[in-house]
Amino acid sequence: MKVLGEKIERFLDIVGNVCEVICSILALFMVFLVTLQVILRFFNMPLFGIEELLTFPTIWVYFLGGACAAYTNSHIECGLVKAVSKNKHAVQITEIICNIGASALAIYVFDWAVQYSIHSLEIGKKSAVLGIPMPIGELAILTGLTLMCVYTLVGTVKNIVKFKEKWEEGGNRS
Amino acid sequence: MNVMVAFAICMCLLLILLLIGIPLPYCFAGALIFLVATCNVPVRSLFVWGYSQMISTSLLAVPMFVIAGNLIAESGMAEKLVGLARVFVGKIKGALGVIVVVICGIMGAISGSAFTGIAALGGIMIPELRKEGYSRGFATSLVTCSSILGSLIPPSVPLIIYGWATGTSILAGFLSTVVPGILTIITFSVLNIVYARKYANAPVVEETVAEEKPKSKKKVIIESIPALMMPVIILGGIYGGIFTATEAASVCAVLAILLGIFVYRRLKAKNTLNMLRSTASSIGSIFMMIFFCLLLSQAMTQLQIPQMLVNVFLGFTDNKYVVLLMVNVFLLFVGMIVNDTTAIMLCAPLLLPLINAYGISPVHFAAIMVVNLSAGCLTPPYASVLYFGMKIGHAEFGEMMKNTAVFLLIGYLPIVLLTTYIEPISMALPRLFGLV
Amino acid sequence: GCANSGQNASGETKSGKRIWKFAHTRAEGTDNDKLANEFADKLTSQMDNLQINIYPNNQLGDYTVVQECAGMGEIQLMLGSMSPSVNSTLSVQIAPYLATSWDEAMALYNSNDGMVYQYVSGQLKKENIKLLAVIPKYFGAIMTTKPAKNIETPGAKKGLKIRVPQQKAFEEFGTAIGFSTTPLPTSDTFTALQTGVVDGVSGGGAEQYWNDYGELCKYLYCTKTHMECHWIYMSMDTWKTLSAEEKQIVQKSAKEIEDEAFKLAKSNEKKYIKLFKEKGVEVYEPGNKVIDDYRDYVRKKVWPKIGSEYGSVWGKLSKKIQNQ
Numbered sequence: 001m002k003v004l005g006e007k008i009e010r011f012l013d014i015v016g017n018v019c020e021v022i023c024s025i026l027a028l029f030m031v032f033l034v035t036l037q038v039i040l041r042f043f044n045m046p047l048f049g050i051e052e053l054l055t056f057p058t059i060w061v062y063f064l065g066g067a068c069a070a071y072t073n074s075h076i077e078c079g080l081v082k083a084v085s086k087n088k089h090a091v092q093i094t095e096i097i098c099n100i101g102a103s104a105l106a107i108y109v110f111d112w113a114v115q116y117s118i119h120s121l122e123i124g125k126k127s128a129v130l131g132i133p134m135p136i137g138e139l140a141i142l143t144g145l146t147l148m149c150v151y152t153l154v155g156t157v158k159n160i161v162k163f164k165e166k167w168e169e170g171g172n173r174s
Numbered sequence: 175m176n177v178m179v180a181f182a183i184c185m186c187l188l189l190i191l192l193l194i195g196i197p198l199p200y201c202f203a204g205a206l207i208f209l210v211a212t213c214n215v216p217v218r219s220l221f222v223w224g225y226s227q228m229i230s231t232s233l234l235a236v237p238m239f240v241i242a243g244n245l246i247a248e249s250g251m252a253e254k255l256v257g258l259a260r261v262f263v264g265k266i267k268g269a270l271g272v273i274v275v276v277i278c279g280i281m282g283a284i285s286g287s288a289f290t291g292i293a294a295l296g297g298i299m300i301p302e303l304r305k306e307g308y309s310r311g312f313a314t315s316l317v318t319c320s321s322i323l324g325s326l327i328p329p330s331v332p333l334i335i336y337g338w339a340t341g342t343s344i345l346a347g348f349l350s351t352v353v354p355g356i357l358t359i360i361t362f363s364v365l366n367i368v369y370a371r372k373y374a375n376a377p378v379v380e381e382t383v384a385e386e387k388p389k390s391k392k393k394v395i396i397e398s399i400p401a402l403m404m405p406v407i408i409l410g411g412i413y414g415g416i417f418t419a420t421e422a423a424s425v426c427a428v429l430a431i432l433l434g435i436f437v438y439r440r441l442k443a444k445n446t447l448n449m450l451r452s453t454a455s456s457i458g459s460i461f462m463m464i465f466f467c468l469l470l471s472q473a474m475t476q477l478q479i480p481q482m483l484v485n486v487f488l489g490f491t492d493n494k495y496v497v498l499l500m501v502n503v504f505l506l507f508v509g510m511i512v513n514d515t516t517a518i519m520l521c522a523p524l525l526l527p528l529i530n531a532y533g534i535s536p537v538h539f540a541a542i543m544v545v546n547l548s549a550g551c552l553t554p555p556y557a558s559v560l561y562f563g564m565k566i567g568h569a570e571f572g573e574m575m576k577n578t579a580v581f582l583l584i585g586y587l588p589i590v591l592l593t594t595y596i597e598p599i600s601m602a603l604p605r606l607f608g609l610v
Numbered sequence: 611g612c613a614n615s616g617q618n619a620s621g622e623t624k625s626g627k628r629i630w631k632f633a634h635t636r637a638e639g640t641d642n643d644k645l646a647n648e649f650a651d652k653l654t655s656q657m658d659n660l661q662i663n664i665y666p667n668n669q670l671g672d673y674t675v676v677q678e679c680a681g682m683g684e685i686q687l688m689l690g691s692m693s694p695s696v697n698s699t700l701s702v703q704i705a706p707y708l709a710t711s712w713d714e715a716m717a718l719y720n721s722n723d724g725m726v727y728q729y730v731s732g733q734l735k736k737e738n739i740k741l742l743a744v745i746p747k748y749f750g751a752i753m754t755t756k757p758a759k760n761i762e763t764p765g766a767k768k769g770l771k772i773r774v775p776q777q778k779a780f781e782e783f784g785t786a787i788g789f790s791t792t793p794l795p796t797s798d799t800f801t802a803l804q805t806g807v808v809d810g811v812s813g814g815g816a817e818q819y820w821n822d823y824g825e826l827c828k829y830l831y832c833t834k835t836h837m838e839c840h841w842i843y844m845s846m847d848t849w850k851t852l853s854a855e856e857k858q859i860v861q862k863s864a865k866e867i868e869d870e871a872f873k874l875a876k877s878n879e880k881k882y883i884k885l886f887k888e889k890g891v892e893v894y895e896p897g898n899k900v901i902d903d904y905r906d907y908v909r910k911k912v913w914p915k916i917g918s919e920y921g922s923v924w925g926k927l928s929k930k931i932q933n934q
């Protein structure tokens with residue numbers, strides 16, 4: 001059980017790192033593409049369809065970036081208990097409540113993303129200028145939200161295990 | 175369920191989720207799930223709509239400015255500007271603090287968000303201020319608070335988002351916060367001088383300059399020229415019709431890369447890659463929030479909640495100033511719990527019909543929203559720039575809050591009120607340029 | 611009670627009360643808004659248990675989004691442009707120089723036997739959408755902030771950079787008649803024009819330019835670049851829930867709106883040009899000779915290049931038009 005857990009964790013580490021690198025590359029690519037268009041337009045020869053092409057890396061950066069943020073645990077939160085309370089137990093319990101709440105919401109949202117993606121594949125739109133199949137962009141939403149959901153669930157399980165271990169430790173000592 | 179009741183419960187739910195500490199994207203998702211379930215908003219079409227909004231070119235300004243801001247911070251540009259300023263005013267008491275505020279303003283004219291100032295200046299200026307006898311808390315607060323000039327001085331991400339969300343001219347919006355921005359520079363500088371005269375008791379230090387190997391004035395000036403050119407290129411480019419605000423951000427990023435690699439030689443493969451990886455996380459965390467926030471705000475539009483709110487208000491008062499006061503309080507509150515971009519996405523469509531109904535210009539309202547919400551990155555519980563500043567300045571929450579409160583209450587609140595109630599402060603410049 | 615409680619996606623509540631979302635793309639108080647309201651009133655007054663909520667100004671998304679959502683059955687009615695994103699051949703309805711007079715336009719677009727109408731209607735069925743009426747708007751024009759050179763000669767260089775809609779046909783067309791072109795979405799056009807990123811706009815007509823870029827316009831060239839029509843359509847899911855009698859009510863009302871829209875479009879042609887002139891805008895209204903030159907030039911130079919975009923209908927349509 002523990003070995004399996006470690007394997008999963010290592011796998012998710014790799015996925016998280018890959019996401020970060022992909023996002024970095026895409027982000028740089030976007031910066032250069034936009035600048036290129038500015039330069040080309042300045043010389044009166046803008047490329048047709050750059051704006052449209054740009055939408056694809058853009059949506060992937062947003063949603064893979066969301067996965068990265070879940071992986072590095074840097075999604076923004078503004079809990080009062082954490083900011084105010086000095087009681088470690090209270091903070092830990094609130095954290096677990098938050099974890100469970102976030103997991104439930106993540107699963108609900110994941111279901112929405114699945115419905116949307118099915119629709120996207122069924123309707124099979126193409127982009128207006130370049131004729132790129134739209135699911136190439138639209139599936140970023142499912143990918144990102146799925147990874148976010150996975151990282152949120154794993155984080156929750158980890159926190160509960162940690163809490164349980166501490167709890168038992170405390171129980172043994174007394 | 176009655177839509178207004180559902181709306182009220184939805185807002186309470188959102189607040190509860192936020193305050194117990196659930197990550198923000200999920201908080202908005204939770205509120206949305208409630209609306210969808212009680213008022214039957216169709217979800218797939220919300221997603222279709224959401225996708226079309228997420229890929230808009232105006233929204234692209236946000237990641238572009240995040241990347242550009244991080245690159246500027248890494249590129250060593252700020253240091254050169256500080257060097258230049260020191261050549262002229264290095265030894266006057268309190269001058270260093272004024273330099274911080276002014277350079278935050280100049281950085282604001284390159285970058286689009288409040289993060290760049292503290293990221294680019296915090297690391298070098300907080301220790302310098304400490305050497306001149308500033309307390310850690312005051313020094314960190316000064317840089318952190320001045321950082322909000324990034325949102326007030328154009329180009330500005332919150333104003334791009336406002337223009338996009340409401341169909342208001344982005345260029346007019348940019349100009350509407352210039353005067354409040356300059357007033358902020360003045361009040362913060364004055365606060366700093368008062369503080370320096372009273373509390374910064376260490377002798378005016380000359381060793382600081384002596385410590386470093388002395389550079390000739392000429393060299394310092396020449397080195398700072400490329401950094402000084404940046405605002406000229408960015409603002410000149412935008413108002414000269416060479417590029418849009420979004421494109422300005424990417425041009426800015428490319429220039430920062432070129433300067434950082436070839437001129438200031440601070441960008442190396444390793445630190446750049448690490449920076450880009452953390453950029454991915456910050457873009458992601460912002461955009462997940464934006465995505466669900468957009469969906470929530472669209473669900474409200476579908477339920478025609480903004481119109482209902484207008485009717486509630488119109489039944490309550492026909493005094494424009496009462497409404498503005500309520501809007502002020504509401505926005506300051508919203509600013510406490512979410513960041514400026516998200517707040518605009520959520521509130522602008524909600525409040526715009528109200529603003530129209532009371533005959534307030536959308537450009538004036540742009541200034542009201544942005545000036546109000548800019549303080550939001552300094553006000554807990556969600557105070558992104560404040561927390562970031564604490565980390566960089568190694569300051570405690572307590573000492574930070576005390577000084578930040580002084581800046582906000584004495585230095586900034588008057589500007590918020592002036593901008594809200596005296597229309598020409600925001601409207602004069604856009605009028606001058608013929609944009610309204 | 612709640613206006614929306616217990617409503618399913620196709621707009622029916624458990625109590626039998628129907629609530630439809632009716633989207634359109636123009637601001638409140640515009641002609642389209644008035645027509646939408648009129649159509650909604652006709653329906654609600656003749657049909658039982660029906661409430662129609664109108665969402666002006668792209669509130670439910672732009673025309674591409676709404677069309678997709680109507681196909682899903684999550685928006686019930688729409689008045690706006692036709693989106694080619696699912697079926698690119700639908701952009702045939704906006705091809706340059708299909709018609710240069712109201713009679714020609716009427717013949718092609720009317721909902722009884724118009725060839726374009728019938729094609730669009732047939733194709734929309736595949737998207738699960740029921741076409742109800744055409745709302746003709748205007749002949750396309752080009753609006754600029756600087757004077758264009760050689761405007762009388764179709765192929766000559768005009769010396770200006772204009773925005774074109776993001777469609778290959780418009781790019782080919784814009785370039786062929788001597789402009790340098792930049793494809794921009796409608797949402798970015800205002801800023802681009804204001805900052806001088808582009809010197810002008812194509813793909814719209816006097817009415818739209820007046821509403822969207824009125825304050826920026828200095829020159830207006832009414833060369834009848836294309837015929838712009840909007841359309842009223844209904845989600846097929848909703849259409850199928852109607853009784854035979856209700857279907858007839860809907861179609862009859864739609865036809866009445868269509869007839870009114872034709873009259874309105876004709877009278878508006880002069881109205882907006884007059885408004886522009888009063889504002890000091892230099893309006894170029896070419897005579898028949900120049901329009902014919904443009905028409906023949908575009909049909910000869912541009913049509914062969916863009917025909918493949920429109921699929922099999924193009925052969926029949928272009929033959930029919932050129933035989934007239």
Ligand code: NA
Nearest residue numbers: 282324327329
């Ligand atoms: Na700025």
Ligand code: NA
Nearest residue numbers: 509510550556
């Ligand atoms: Na805050």
